[in-house]
Amino acid sequence: MYTQALNSSDGDERFVEDASRAAAFQARIDDDERIEPNDWMPAAYRKTLTRQISQHAHSEIVGMLPEGNWITRAPSLRRKAALLAKVQDECGHGLYLYAAAETLGTSREELVDAMLAGKSRYSSIFNYPTLTWADIGAIGWLVDGAAIMNQIPLCRCSYGPYARAMIRVCKEESFHQRQGFEIMLTLCCGTAEQKAMAQNALDRWWWPVLMMFGPPDQASQHSDTSTKWKIKRFSNDELRQKFVDATVPQAEFLGLTIPDPGMKQNPETGHWDYSEIDWTEFKQVLAGNGPCNRDRLAARRKAHDEGAWVRDAAAAYAAKRESRRTAQAAE
Amino acid sequence: MATPNTPLWEVFIRSRNGLAHKHVGSLHAADATLALQAARDLYTRRGEGLSIWVVPSSAITASDPSEKGMMFEPAETKIYRHPTFYDVPEEVGHM
Numbered sequence: 435m436y437t438q439a440l441n442s443s444d445g446d447e448r449f450v451e452d453a454s455r456a457a458a459f460q461a462r463i464d465d466d467e468r469i470e471p472n473d474w475m476p477a478a479y480r481k482t483l484t485r486q487i488s489q490h491a492h493s494e495i496v497g498m499l500p501e502g503n504w505i506t507r508a509p510s511l512r513r514k515a516a517l518l519a520k521v522q523d524e525c526g527h528g529l530y531l532y533a534a535a536e537t538l539g540t541s542r543e544e545l546v547d548a549m550l551a552g553k554s555r556y557s558s559i560f561n562y563p564t565l566t567w568a569d570i571g572a573i574g575w576l577v578d579g580a581a582i583m584n585q586i587p588l589c590r591c592s593y594g595p596y597a598r599a600m601i602r603v604c605k606e607e608s609f610h611q612r613q614g615f616e617i618m619l620t621l622c623c624g625t626a627e628q629k630a631m632a633q634n635a636l637d638r639w640w641w642p643v644l645m646m647f648g649p650p651d652q653a654s655q656h657s658d659t660s661t662k663w664k665i666k667r668f669s670n671d672e673l674r675q676k677f678v679d680a681t682v683p684q685a686e687f688l689g690l691t692i693p694d695p696g697m698k699q700n701p702e703t704g705h706w707d708y709s710e711i712d713w714t715e716f717k718q719v720l721a722g723n724g725p726c727n728r729d730r731l732a733a734r735r736k737a738h739d740e741g742a743w744v745r746d747a748a749a750a751y752a753a754k755r756e757s758r759r760t761a762q763a764a765e
Numbered sequence: 766m767a768t769p770n771t772p773l774w775e776v777f778i779r780s781r782n783g784l785a786h787k788h789v790g791s792l793h794a795a796d797a798t799l800a801l802q803a804a805r806d807l808y809t810r811r812g813e814g815l816s817i818w819v820v821p822s823s824a825i826t827a828s829d830p831s832e833k834g835m836m837f838e839p840a841e842t843k844i845y846r847h848p849t850f851y852d853v854p855e856e857v858g859h860m
Contacts, residue, residue, distance in 0.1 A: 470830065472827065473830050474830075474831075523810070526806075526807055526810065530790060530807075533791045541770050543771075547767055606810075738768075745768075745771065745795075749769070752799075
């Protein structure tokens with residue numbers, strides 16, 4: 435949160451590696467100390483966190499698009515007010531996260547430009563369309579539910595600004611999941627057609643949501659160092675299993691069927707075993723070939739371009755007032 | 766074209782009367798008026814505050830983490846600055 439003010443004098447020194455400092459750094463991590471923006475840190479730690487936090491921020495911002503799609507068509511004023519508040523929250527979460535990422539020395543403008551240029555990713559889940567109102571329920575219930583599973587351990591992440599941002603985000607996020615579940619429950623208690631709509635949304639979102647936790651443990655490229663640095667506290671598969679175990683009884687309560695005929699409870703462990711995930715689909719979506727990748731980026735670029743005059747005008751007005759003040763002070 | 770940078774501000778919020786303003790985060794804004802409006806939207810969506818301060822980040826002078834020892838260690842050895850350092854007989858009661 436102090437990037438521009440305090441890190442500017444570091445120059446290129448922060449990219450130089452130093453074995454004794456690296457050891458002292460790891461000792462602090464092992465001791466469960468928090469790392470703060472102006473503390474020494476290995477260049478790879480800085481790079482990993484900048485990548486992870488900025489991608490997390492982009493996900494919040496792009497995540498506004500699929501839900502924003504339904505604000506004007508929400509079925510009641512109550513639902514509309516809740517959805518509007520939720521989409522505003524996502525924007526806020528994006529901004530908290532950009533501020534946390536900036537403390538590592540890259541400006542928000544550079545981070546946003548990287549996303550608009552297609553050089554920085556956002557969560558694959560937002561490349562799926564919201565076809566019906568039930569999708570808004572499914573997103574809150576499942577997508578936000580999965581996000582919470584991922585984010586709660588991040589509140590204890592070794593990097594202070596990220597952990598603090600996640601505490602704020604998690605506090606606000608629990609209403610998101612509850613409003614989603616309520617939408618699903620209302621549909622499931624409604625007409626046969628409404629219930630079928632809820633089932634259809636679950637059918638389409640289930641597998642992409644399981645993919646949100648990332649590749650299986652044996653294939654994940656970032657896990658080892660992230661665990662060592664206490665950025666990551668649980669593996670992808672552990673979090674995925676926790677999510678499945680929590681969600682199966684909720685689906686049962688709704689009277690909906692999880693679209694996995696092979697799913698069954700393991701009599702020994704008590705966990706719900708799920709079928710093999712189609713990772714080729716995941717790779718295709720990450721590579722830019724999901725159903726909405728081009729739409730999402732085009733929408734962000736359009737918003738950014740159409741907002742340029744506002745940024746320019748605000749900067750010009752601030753400069754004019756500043757020069758007037760300086761002139762008055764000189765008199 | 767690269768997007769030009771907008772100044773950074775630190776945001777402080779007083780949550781209830783009687784409590785001090787507390788740092789809650791930062792944001793970008795072209796000037797102080799816009800920074801206040803953005804802080805309202807970003808940090809008080811659930812009635813978190815009764816008063817907001819915004820301060821240009823560039824106006825903050827911070828202590829150097831590498832001088833942490835020199836800055837703060839002297840206080841650690843002065844345990845006689847705490848009330849628990851002094852023995853008061855039990856018969857005297859709470860003091």
